[in-house]
Structures are given as structure tokens and as C-alpha cells.
Amino acid sequence: MKRHTNTLGRTTLVLASATLAADMSMAAWAEYETLVAMGYPAPKEGELVHVPPTMAALEEADLHPELKKVIRRGYDLFTNTQQLRGENVFNDMNCSSCHLGEGRQPFSAPIWPAAIILPNFRGKNQHVNNLEERIAGCFAYSMNGTPPEYGSDDMLALSAYHQWLATGAPMYPDQPIYGRGFPAPERPEELSYARGEQGYLDNCAICHSEDGSGLYEDGEYVFPAPWGDGSNNWGAGIVRTHTAAGFIKNNMPLGQPLSLSDQQAWDIAYYMTRQERPQDPRYTGDVEETLEKFGPTFHKNSSYGEVREHDGHRLGDHANWGEKGEEVKPWNVGQSRFEDMED
Known part of the structure; x- marks a missing residue:
């Protein structure tokens, strides 16, 4: 990639020095110039930069027609x-509720990195996960549901879409991936529930409702519920305060990314993640026991089991499973792997 002149002078060197997946074209780079113009950081030297293909590009791709159908x-x-x-999803979420821009958008946990870094070890469940297992985790926690079976038509289709977006990106890259995840701004010294509540009412309630129930119009889903029975459960990644702060800072309010201060993003995240939601499917029947078991690997970064300041309510101390009820249990939670290799 050669240097070029543009209005974003500070990106010129980065353009030449970043690792560009699959010889990225200047047209594709324009997407990233737009991001920098909006205030997102420019890629750093050595970072992997990848622009996922679009669905329009799929039509022109040299792939078998049946594969295109699956994608x-x-x-x-x-x-x-x-x-x-009612089958695999028991809340008001779509995958694209968290992974914006059809799963392509940098700084909104784009999904293509999963296709090039997996199989890999995952701290959340303490074993090596493949792509299907990673997707299954989203159904169990973010969708408060139970996943399609491994190898099923729906799981194959979702995996194929992830891998299509990774077209041209190298497997197991040895450099950081630009725009991966929900990178959080530096945490302020103090977080305020009251400030977060006001920030939510001022900036978020218009789409997600004052009570956090989301927005439906004429019975049709429009915007997701950030808490409550229609939201993700206590095991979802975005209930961690730093993850929520990163999502909010980089993506919200919708259409106005980076418009909130770091303090506002953290305060709103603090307020939202201290609201109730369906129980973690790993719940043992006792919130303290569950916290002891999964605190070191997950809940150390959430408010699960903490006592809320203003009303003394202990978060997660309930047996509410949301719409799925007590009978629907995600079959993938607690599934062991490679037990014969432990010695």
C-alpha cells in the first residue's frame, strides 16, 4: 500500500505501515478514512486492517450458488x-443488536475476527472453543435462549456468514486487529448511578424506553431492551460494565458515535448494568455460590451479586429466567471438553 495525500494527514503514515488484509484497495480504505474523520483512532503501525466484503459483493463472488444461498x-x-x-431466542435481541452494521462495523465487535482466531482458548468457559461454540454462547447468554445444534442448517449458515466476512484475512494473525471488540475508554475515578440514570434518560430512553424495555412499533421489533426480561441475561458479555461502556462510547446514541464523554459512557453503562435481567444460565441456585464459581473468570467485571446503592437490592439474587422460563435450558452451558487430556 503506497502513501497518498488526503485531508487526514495523520493517517498517511499509518496507511503505509498497517498490515492490510488481502491487498486492500484504496476504495476499501475509504471506509476507514471515514471512521477516522468521525473521530475513531487511525490504525496503528502493525495492526491488521480488514474491510469485510458486503452482501452486494457476494453476488459477484466466484462461489458455488449453493454456498451463496447458505451465506x-x-x-x-x-x-x-x-x-x-420461541425456539432458540427468548428475548428481544438480534445478533445485529450488539454487532452493528451487519456484523461488519469496527469498534462494534465485528464478527469476522472470530472466524480467523478460532479455535482458541476462551476464559469464559475455560476450554478451547471453535466458531460454532462461540456462536452458541451468544444464543445461551445474549439471546437468553438455547442454540441451534452444532452442524445444523442454521448453525452452518451463521458460521458461513462469519467466514464470508473474513474473506482475505489471515488465519491466526500475529498482530492486533484494528477495531476489534468494544474497546472501552479509560475508566474514570468515580462512577455515578444517578448521573448514569440522567444520562440514560437524556440520550438513550428515546429508543430504548425509560424502563429499559426497548421499542416496538405495531408489534414489530425496532430497538432492543438494555435490561429486563426482554434483554440479555446475567451471563452475557455486555453486562460487564467496561464492555457496555465501550459499546456506548463507540456506537451510541445511534448515528452519533463518540458524542458522549468518557464519563457519560461509563456512568450510563454503570446505571444500565445495575438493572435486573434474566438469571445467568450457570446459576447454581445460590447467587453467592454462582459468584464464587464464575467471579474469577467472568463476574469480576459485572455487577452480579452486588448490592445496589439506592435500594439495597442484591443483583442477580432471583430465579427469574425471563421468557424462556425454567424449563428451557441452553444445552451448551457447562459442556466439558477434552477431559481425556487433563492428565
Whole structure:
């Protein structure tokens, strides 16, 4: 990639020095110039920069027509996961509720990195996960549901969509990935529930409702619920305060990314993640025991089991499973791997 002149003078060197997946074209780089113009950081020297292909590009791709059908199905499931409501999904979420821009958007946990870094060890469940297992985790926690079976048509389609977005990116890259995850700004010294509540009412309630129940119009899903029975459960990654702060800072309010201060993003995240939601499916029947078991690997960064300041309520101390009720249990939670290799 050669240097070029643009209005974003500070990106010129980075353009030449970042590792560009699959000889990225200047047209593709324009997406990243737009991000920098909006205030996102420019890629650093040595970072892997990848612009995922679009669905329009799929039509021109030299792939078998049947594979294209499966990728389209994966895209359809990813952007409208509510079609699996009552079978695999038991809340008001789509995959694209958290992974914005059809799963392509940097700083909104784009999904293509999962296709090039997995199989890999995952601290959340303490074993090596493949792509299907990673997707299954989203169904169990973020969707408060139970995943499609491994190897099923729906799981294959979702995996194919992830891998299509990774087209041209190297497997197991040895450099950082630009725009991966929900990078959080530096945590302020103090977080305020009251400030967070006011910040939520001022900036978020118009789309997600004052009570956090989300927004439906004429019975149709529009915006997700950030807490409550229609939201993700206590095991979802975004209930961790730093993860929520990163999502909010980089993506919210919708259409106005980076418009909130770091303090506002953290305060709003603190307020939202100290609201109740369905129980963690790993719940043992006792919140203290569950916290002891999963605190070191997950809940050390959430408010699970903490006592809320203003009313003394202990978060997560309940047996509310949301819409799925007590009978629906995600079959993938607690599934052991490679037990014969422990010695």
C-alpha cells in the first residue's frame, strides 16, 4: 500500500505501515478514512486492517450458488434472529443488536475476527472453543435462549456468514486487529448511578424506553431492551460494565458515535448494568455460590451479586429466567471438553 495525500494527514503514515488484509484497495480504505474523520483512532503501525466484503459483493463472488444461498441465510439469521423466537431466542435481541452494521462495523465487535482466531482458548468457559461454540454462547447468554445444534442448517449458515466476512484475512494473525471488540475508554475515578440514570434518560430512553424495555412499533421489533426480561441475561458479555461502556462510547446514541464523554459512557453503562435481567444460565441456585464459581473468570467485571446503592437490592439474587422460563435450558452451558487430556 503506497502513501497518498488526503485531508487526514495523520493517517498517511499509518496507511503505509498497517498490515492490510488481502491487498486492500484504496476504495476499501475509504471506509476507514471515514471512521477516522468521525473521530475513531487511525490504525496503528502493525495492526491488521480488514474491510469485510458486503452482501452486494457476494453476488459477484466466484462461489458455488449453493454456498451463496447458505451465506445469505446466515446473513438473514444474523440481522433478523427474531425469526428464531420461541425456539432458540427468548428475548428481544438480534445478533445485529450488539454487532452493528451487519456484523461488519469496527469498534462494534465485528464478527469476522472470530472466524480467523478460532479455535482458541476462551476464559469464559475455560476450554478451547471453535466458531460454532462461540456462536452458541451468544444464543445461551445474549439471546437468553438455547442454540441451534452444532452442524445444523442454521448453525452452518451463521458460521458461513462469519467466514464470508473474513474473506482475505489471515488465519491466526500475529498482530492486533484494528477495531476489534468494544474497546472501552479509560475508566474514570468515580462512577455515578444517578448521573448514569440522567444520562440514560437524556440520550438513550428515546429508543430504548425509560424502563429499559426497548421499542416496538405495531408489534414489530425496532430497538432492543438494555435490561429486563426482554434483554440479555446475567451471563452475557455486555453486562460487564467496561464492555457496555465501550459499546456506548463507540456506537451510541445511534448515528452519533463518540458524542458522549468518557464519563457519560461509563456512568450510563454503570446505571444500565445495575438493572435486573434474566438469571445467568450457570446459576447454581445460590447467587453467592454462582459468584464464587464464575467471579474469577467472568463476574469480576459485572455487577452480579452486588448490592445496589439506592435500594439495597442484591443483583442477580432471583430465579427469574425471563421468557424462556425454567424449563428451557441452553444445552451448551457447562459442556466439558477434552477431559481425556487433563492428565
